[in-house]
Amino acid sequence: MKRRSLIAAAIAAPAALAAPRVARAQAQHNWKLVTSVPRGLPGPGVSALRWAERITQMSGGEIRVQVFGAGELVAPFGTQEAVESGTAEAYHGSGSWFSGRDIAHSFFTAAPFGLTFDEMHAWMYYGGGQELLNEFTNDRNLQIFIGGGSGVQTAGWFKNEVKSLDDLKGVNFRAAGLYGEVLRKVGVNPVSIPPGEIFAALQSGTLDGAEWVGPANDLAFGFENVAGYMYAPSPVEIYGGIEFGINLDAWQALTDAQRTMVEAVSEAEANRSSADTFHANLQAYEKLNAAPDLVIDTFPDDVWQALKDASREVIDEVKDTSDFHRRFVEAYYAYARKSTEYKRYYDTPFLVERESFFS
Amino acid sequence: MKRRSLIAAAIAAPAALAAPRVARAQAQHNWKLVTSVPRGLPGPGVSALRWAERITQMSGGEIRVQVFGAGELVAPFGTQEAVESGTAEAYHGSGSWFSGRDIAHSFFTAAPFGLTFDEMHAWMYYGGGQELLNEFTNDRNLQIFIGGGSGVQTAGWFKNEVKSLDDLKGVNFRAAGLYGEVLRKVGVNPVSIPPGEIFAALQSGTLDGAEWVGPANDLAFGFENVAGYMYAPSPVEIYGGIEFGINLDAWQALTDAQRTMVEAVSEAEANRSSADTFHANLQAYEKLNAAPDLVIDTFPDDVWQALKDASREVIDEVKDTSDFHRRFVEAYYAYARKSTEYKRYYDTPFLVERESFFS
Incomplete structure (x- = not known):
């Protein structure tokens, strides 16, 4: 003290x-x-x-x-x-x-x-x-x-298209920490595997998908050569x-x-x-965006809905760990909620309007 | 040299x-x-x-x-x-x-x-x-x-509601720099006035509206007491x-x-x-959001469309200033365009999904 x-x-x-x-x-x-x-x-x-x-x-x-x-x-x-x-x-x-x-x-x-x-x-x-x-x-x-x-960060790389929540059920997916916990609740089988082994596991089919970081780090591993679908954004990282x-x-x-x-x-x-x-991500994303056989997308709506429900459960579980963790997590999310309210009329509509400005 | x-x-x-x-x-x-x-x-x-x-x-x-x-x-x-x-x-x-x-x-x-x-x-x-x-x-x-x-930043404070582009025509609006140039092209009458005089000018009706900075700085002037409509985000600042x-x-x-x-x-x-x-903006926005008679909104679609067209004209005018300015402005917008492409699958959808997570 x-x-x-x-x-x-x-x-x-x-x-x-x-x-x-x-x-x-x-x-x-x-x-x-x-x-x-x-x-x-x-x-x-x-x-x-x-x-x-x-x-x-x-x-x-x-x-x-x-x-x-x-x-x-x-x-x-x-x-x-x-x-x-x-x-x-x-x-x-x-x-x-x-x-x-x-x-x-x-x-x-x-x-x-x-x-x-x-x-x-x-x-x-x-x-x-x-x-x-x-x-x-x-x-x-x-x-x-x-x-x-x-x-x-990127939500993940998949060998097969994710058209609905059903496509996530039972897939072997490399994921760490709280993201792994959230994914487990929506039916994914999260696998812990050292970074250096992800590429080979995707290639051999031991893994159906994997998350690592974002464009710059993912491109360094060459994931676009062994997984045809890249989904962003991550709901957790x-x-x-x-x-x-x-x-x-x-x-x-x-x-x-x-x-x-x-x-x-x-x-x-x-x-x-x-x-x-x-x-570095801007440069890497430009290359990924130009890769002829890669599909870049966001998760479908039912996946997002399931991820939100699962996230609420995971957050509650962390809160229940101790009095400190309840206080910590509540302070963290109170700030996130307040900023979400603020950005609703600032950052978010600006990014949406700028997209159409440049398209 | x-x-x-x-x-x-x-x-x-x-x-x-x-x-x-x-x-x-x-x-x-x-x-x-x-x-x-x-x-x-x-x-x-x-x-x-x-x-x-x-x-x-x-x-x-x-x-x-x-x-x-x-x-x-x-x-x-x-x-x-x-x-x-x-x-x-x-x-x-x-x-x-x-x-x-x-x-x-x-x-x-x-x-x-x-x-x-x-x-x-x-x-x-x-x-x-x-x-x-x-x-x-x-x-x-x-x-x-x-x-x-x-x-x-905030797009501006208005005494009357902006329901369409017509409501911007001929209004006397405090605005500086490039924002003033963009607004002039959509029919606003931009007025240059020292910051300390904005409040009184809004109160007396000399001004129909004004922009200053964002929630923290605007709240310090008490604009919510003399203008009932706050629009965000700014298309320029x-x-x-x-x-x-x-x-x-x-x-x-x-x-x-x-x-x-x-x-x-x-x-x-x-x-x-x-x-x-x-x-500071988060704290100030919370107060503005709780102000009973204040309407917070974004501009209607036809205003955004006009602001985009006007912005393209203003950007072209700056480019034509000199060879350096052409090079400078092109480098700047090449970066903005590249990042807009990137954020299309990262920041923007994340902010949108988080909004529904918290609502």
Whole structure:
């Protein structure tokens, strides 16, 4: 509890001017940042490197951040535990990968009919999201900052056309986390399989379909060569967020000026990496759109209706996990509902009208 | 030309590690930042202060940024010229305010059926937007970074219902910039009037309607008390951007590490201030939605059709200004068109399906 209130004070207090240079120069921080992807992988790998380089450079080396790719220091999905224990000072990864440790982690990546990119940032910085994140992670010696999102993801790739809900019954479909839970309730058989094996499983027929991320990441796997139908948008993977988790002791050992660097670079990265992914998706989508034998569509109405019903059930189940989870999920969806009301007369009709402007 | 290529190199080059501390400590930069709004005004005023404080703090005072509100050092809309001449080192303001100096400035705030918030950031950082901005400003001794946007704005407030295009003919309507040009072509009489006088002009009947920004800023003026109809979204003010302009000599006098600070803090601010405005809009919209006598709606179909035709004419007129403007506008709309294609199966249907999920 003491730890938590210290952090809250550090975040909430207006930034004081830096201590004199002499004082600043006293401490040297050597940070290890662990990621779950290969070092420098386009998208998340580049984002982790840029975060590390910017902090190292602007601190004049007072905080020197060294990046370790998947498996170089710890197991790919052992990064969060490594930061809690102090094996590493920071990790960069998707919240949903840690949802087995606490289901609330998933909501910063994938939540049924959840927050979009702009909504997530507003909720985190101004709507109480950061405080809720602190509440279930500070006690585990973690300080997490959001680091950007993929935007609304693809619902999935299918070998056969989805003409109605019946076509989803019993299909073997690669899906992770809460999306898998929602799909199970509408009759899909969700399969857990490592990313590197999805293509071969689709090709051999072991899988009838699969979801991964969005155009840029999916194109890299070449799914359009083994599945003729691409459906978007996903009903669950909306923000698609990646985060920076920092060891709380390492965070508290920083000066105010150094904390401002880490916070500002994280906020810049949430902006930059989202823009990077968005741009990459535009280029990839153009290629997919030009693929002669690929059908791009949205799910039919009865599938959407079933997905909505199933999503409500899944959300209720998460709420029932604990008092904290009820409070967390209710706060999250109250924000989503409020923004949905707002966008009803702003973003949504604008996008619809612009479509006809360009067609 | 020499100046321009230096800047391009500084931006494109991978960040080198900072010079040793001894070298970093040699130069002291005292920057004056001028804004067009009162110092500390909620939204843009707070954003300018946070940018200044973060840079001052994380540089240990090597760059000390002092903020001057509207009229404190230069006239409210003389800020860009003041930075070009070196009277101030930086300004914070909306690009559209400088569109009289070059119409291309407007596109970073308001462009007919233009780029949304996420699209603008992707275009600027990865799609060639920053390079085009540099092209028409570096020669004027300016280095500009985007600083966040309001998101899709309100189309306008009207004293009478807009049931069809006929209801727009001849109405006296406060509108600025390219939006005013589009409205003129559909028969509106656009009126230029200082923001502080809009409320009284609506009340007295001098104006039949007015546009300002979005829910948060409009609610601050109390427009719902003098105009019973609010229409959204705007067909022109989509990103609603505000930018940081920096004197090029001052920018070039910085070390690599200091430039990384200014760049990262600007990118963080583009994220933060957008989230701030978005959150404020959600709260304000909820209040407007609860106002008993206010009608909130979108324009009828024939108005949208006329606005699209008028927008195409206005865009063509801007293109014809010069070879640069043709290239600039074509690049801008090529990006918007590409993103529109992409969002057709991602953001747009997701927002529509989520609406029914929550209703």
